[in-house]
Amino acid sequence: MNAPLRRSGVVILVLFALIFGKLNWIQAYKADEYRNDARNNRVQIAEYERPRGVIQAAGGETLAQSTATDGELKYQRIYPKKEIYASVLGYKPVNMAAVGVEDFENDILSGSSDKLFADRLSDMFTGDKTGGGNIVLSLIPRAQEVAWKQMTKNERGVTKGAAVAIDPNTGAIQAMVSMPSYNPNPLASHDDKVAGEAYKKLNADEDDPLLNRAVANTLPPGSVFKVIISAAALENNYNLGTEIPAGAVYQEGGATIRNSEDEVCPGSQITLKDALTTSCNTGFSKLGVKLGRDVVIDTAKKWGFEDEALFVGDLEAADKGLPVAASRMGAIANADGSVDKSALAQSSLGQRDVRMTPLVGALMAATVANNGKQMRPYLVQQQLDADRRTIYTAVPKPLREPTSAGVAEGLKEMMVSVVENGTGKNAKISGFTVGGKTGTAQNAEGADPHGWFIGFAYDEDGKAVSAVCVMLENVPGGHASAEAARIAGLIMKAAAGRGGD
Numbered sequence: 001m002n003a004p005l006r007r008s009g010v011v012i013l014v015l016f017a018l019i020f021g022k023l024n025w026i027q028a029y030k031a032d033e034y035r036n037d038a039r040n041n042r043v044q045i046a047e048y049e050r051p052r053g054v055i056q057a058a059g060g061e062t063l064a065q066s067t068a069t070d071g072e073l074k075y076q077r078i079y080p081k082k083e084i085y086a087s088v089l090g091y092k093p094v095n096m097a098a099v100g101v102e103d104f105e106n107d108i109l110s111g112s113s114d115k116l117f118a119d120r121l122s123d124m125f126t127g128d129k130t131g132g133g134n135i136v137l138s139l140i141p142r143a144q145e146v147a148w149k150q151m152t153k154n155e156r157g158v159t160k161g162a163a164v165a166i167d168p169n170t171g172a173i174q175a176m177v178s179m180p181s182y183n184p185n186p187l188a189s190h191d192d193k194v195a196g197e198a199y200k201k202l203n204a205d206e207d208d209p210l211l212n213r214a215v216a217n218t219l220p221p222g223s224v225f226k227v228i229i230s231a232a233a234l235e236n237n238y239n240l241g242t243e244i245p246a247g248a249v250y251q252e253g254g255a256t257i258r259n260s261e262d263e264v265c266p267g268s269q270i271t272l273k274d275a276l277t278t279s280c281n282t283g284f285s286k287l288g289v290k291l292g293r294d295v296v297i298d299t300a301k302k303w304g305f306e307d308e309a310l311f312v313g314d315l316e317a318a319d320k321g322l323p324v325a326a327s328r329m330g331a332i333a334n335a336d337g338s339v340d341k342s343a344l345a346q347s348s349l350g351q352r353d354v355r356m357t358p359l360v361g362a363l364m365a366a367t368v369a370n371n372g373k374q375m376r377p378y379l380v381q382q383q384l385d386a387d388r389r390t391i392y393t394a395v396p397k398p399l400r401e402p403t404s405a406g407v408a409e410g411l412k413e414m415m416v417s418v419v420e421n422g423t424g425k426n427a428k429i430s431g432f433t434v435g436g437k438t439g440t441a442q443n444a445e446g447a448d449p450h451g452w453f454i455g456f457a458y459d460e461d462g463k464a465v466s467a468v469c470v471m472l473e474n475v476p477g478g479h480a481s482a483e484a485a486r487i488a489g490l491i492m493k494a495a496a497g498r499g500g501d
Contacts, residue, residue, distance in 0.1 A: 225350030253342030288348025
């Protein structure tokens with residue numbers, strides 16, 4: 001055999017070896033990836049051969065379901081409540097990734113979970129196409145719908161914000177609203193053009209309707225943060241009657257702190273309880289500086305700030321659910337690492353670099369209501385198989401214990417005073433004991449401030465029935481937190497089963 005033939009033979013053998021190797025690599029390592037790729041038309045057809053499971057609210061109201069079609073994809077995903085629950089449910093598209101509950105509970109809803117193995121095994125023998133499992137959420141329809149109505153029809157014309165309500169005793173999310181929202185139905189369309197154009201329009205919207213502001217948006221909380229400073233004080237030998245320095249103006253470095261109105265704590269001293277009741281800026285700035293940066297930051301961390309691993313969804317897995325953006329304190333430091341007292345004075349009012357999600361605000365209120373214990377928040381109350389047999393029920397779990405029962409009791413008394421005698425009067429509910437804290441947060445120069453309210457409600461029997469946070473972005477007209485307090489009271493009333501609007 002001459003040299004050219006030998007070389008050709010070697011090249012052919014090498015090419016066959018490469019083809020063989022590539023084939024085996026695809027079969028051994030890439031088969032599952034290709035088989036499950038959303039662009040694989042056979043996978044899509046197979047996925048839509050059986051109805052996807054139902055998502056329901058507490059009490060059984062249907063929030064997402066699949067209906068039969070005459071098309072190649074045999075079932076269409078439908079969201080009857082449209083915008084009201086979209087920020088929680090998300091959507092299940094044909095050619096894009098699912099989001100929200102549709103995403104993190106996909107194994108149950110699609111029927112692929114190991115928990116539903118018996119159903120799939122039965123199908124092998126019967127030839128049936130058993131539907132996916134079902135999800136029951138903790139959301140209370142009345143509370144959710146009142147939150148949506150009051151937020152979207154608020155009395156200040158605000159177009160962006162969020163509201164979260166939690167059962168303080170269990171961590172169950174009773175309501176979660178983000179505005180603006182979106183209609184998920186076009187996104188689940190079997191028509192690629194309709195779905196694609198709907199997503200493109202939403203994604204380009206400057207108001208970010210696809211953003212779940214309840215868990216993914218962090219903004220300065222303003223005076224709501226004074227609850228954290230109050231907790232730090234009570235843990236460091238202060239009591240409700242301890243007098244702290246106040247006054248009309250406080251100058252610390254480059255920061256000039258003034259009260260919201262001239263009549264708020266103009267005297268040189270004020271009790272800790274009255275300082276929270278009237279939302280005394282100068283008193284809390286001076287108090288934060290006196291306590292020190294380390295105490296302020298450490299206390300905030302104990303209450304949930306800087307937590308980068310919190311999810312709200314399914315208690316079976318700590319990393320399963322809607323991811324919660326970390327609430328931040330900022331460094332409160334000069335360039336050389338020393339304490340920036342100017343920043344500390346401002347941070348003690350929830351300004352400067354302090355940022356918080358509404359979810360963490362609701363957890364703060366829930367902690368006070370639950371005697372210092374913070375329960376892990378969750379959305380999934382039950383998982384059911386296709387025949388509605390229960391395969392999972394949420395068992396509440398503690399998340400952390402930010403403070404003692406004694407300190408929580410002191411905070412409760414102070415926050416009740418805020419609603420009874422101070423800045424939170426709009427949150428009052430007849431027949432309930434309500435506590436809370438308002439917050440008006442300055443942001444961009446020339447922009448209207450954000451309005452916050454966190455609070456809790458106890459019924460006539462002394463049971464904590466709800467804890468809430470309402471955040472309204474860029475509220476015009478002054479007293480930004482007043483409308484947030486009003487909405488919060490109605491949400492808690494609805495969560496307690498007493499109407500709401």
